[in-house]
Amino acid sequence: MGAARVPRFADLTWREIEALPADTVAVLPLGAVEQHGPHLPVSTDLVTATEAATAAAGAVAASGAASVVLLEPLAYTKSDEHAGFPGTIWLSWDTLMRVLIDVGRSLAASGITRLLFVNGHGGNSALGQVANRELRRRFGLRTFFAHVATPRDQGGVPASGAEHGLGVHGGHGETSLMLHLRPGLVRMDLAERRVPEDLLAYEQIGFGRATSFGWLSSDFGPEGHIGDPTTATAEAGKELFEHAVEQLARTLVEASRFTTPADGAGALGARDRA
Numbered sequence: 001m002g003a004a005r006v007p008r009f010a011d012l013t014w015r016e017i018e019a020l021p022a023d024t025v026a027v028l029p030l031g032a033v034e035q036h037g038p039h040l041p042v043s044t045d046l047v048t049a050t051e052a053a054t055a056a057a058g059a060v061a062a063s064g065a066a067s068v069v070l071l072e073p074l075a076y077t078k079s080d081e082h083a084g085f086p087g088t089i090w091l092s093w094d095t096l097m098r099v100l101i102d103v104g105r106s107l108a109a110s111g112i113t114r115l116l117f118v119n120g121h122g123g124n125s126a127l128g129q130v131a132n133r134e135l136r137r138r139f140g141l142r143t144f145f146a147h148v149a150t151p152r153d154q155g156g157v158p159a160s161g162a163e164h165g166l167g168v169h170g171g172h173g174e175t176s177l178m179l180h181l182r183p184g185l186v187r188m189d190l191a192e193r194r195v196p197e198d199l200l201a202y203e204q205i206g207f208g209r210a211t212s213f214g215w216l217s218s219d220f221g222p223e224g225h226i227g228d229p230t231t232a233t234a235e236a237g238k239e240l241f242e243h244a245v246e247q248l249a250r251t252l253v254e255a256s257r258f259t260t261p262a263d264g265a266g267a268l269g270a271r272d273r274a
C-alpha cells in the first residue's frame with residue numbers, strides 16, 4: 001500500500017464538499033475508548049479502526065477506483081460491556097444511535113449519498129445494523145457497516161486456534177494488531193492467557209454459536225480481556241492489518257457502485273421515510 005494522500009472531509013471547504021462526485025463514499029471509523037485488559041491501551045479500537053480506514057481510503061484514492069472521503073473518527077461509542085473498569089468512556093445505546101442518525105442526517109444534507117462505517121469495536125455491531133437501516137429509510141443514504149476484523153461472535157474467523165474461538169477482546173488478534181500499529185503502547189510483560197474454556201461445554205450458546213448471550217467483560221474475570229495475548233506478535237499483526245485493509249479497500253470500491261434492483265425507479269418514497 002503506497003502512502004497516498006487521503007481526502008479528509010474535515011480539511012475540505014463547504015464548496016469542495018458540495019462538489020464531491022455523487023458516488024463518493026464517506027468513511028466513518030467507529031472506535032472505542034474502553035478497557036482492553038492490563039496489557040493494551042484504552043485507545044485500542046480507536047487506533048485499529050482509524051488506521052485501517054485511513055489505509056484503505058488511501059489505497060482506493062491512490063488507485064482512482066472510487067471517490068472516497070474520510071470522516072473524523074468517532075472515539076466514544078457503545079462500550080457498556082466494559083462499564084465497570086476505569087478508562088472506559090461509553091455512550092448509552094440510545095445516545096450513540098442519535099449521534100449516528102445526526103451524523104447521517106448532516107452528511108445527507110451535505111450531498112453525501114454513501115456512508116461506510118469501519119468498526120473497530122464489536123459492541124457496536126448490533127446497533128450499527130439498526131443505524132444502517134434507519135439512515136437508509138430516513139435520509140435515503142446507502143449505508144454499509146464493515147469491521148476491521150469480523151468479531152468471532154458475529155461469524156468471524158478466529159485469529160488464533162489456541163483461543164478455541166473465544167478470543168473476543170484483547171486477545172491474540174487485537175494485541176498483534178497493536179504490536180504492529182503502536183508497539184510502544186503494548187505491555188507484553190503484563191499479558192496473560194484468559195481464555196474462558198468453560199464455554200466449550202455448551203453446544204448451542206456461545207461466541208459464534210446459534211444462540212448468543214448477553215455478557216459483560218466482568219463475567220470472565222477481573223482483568224478485563226478475553227483471549228490469549230501471550231501468543232501475539234507484530235508479524236501476525238502486520239498480516240491481520242494488511243488483510244483487513246485489502247478487504248476494506250475492496251468493500252469501499254463495491255460501496256461506490258452498489259445498487260439494488262429498484263434503483264432509479266423512485267424506490268424510496270415518502271412512505272418509506274415515515
Ligand SMILES: [Zn+2]
Binds near residue numbers: 036121169174
Ligand atoms: Zn477491542
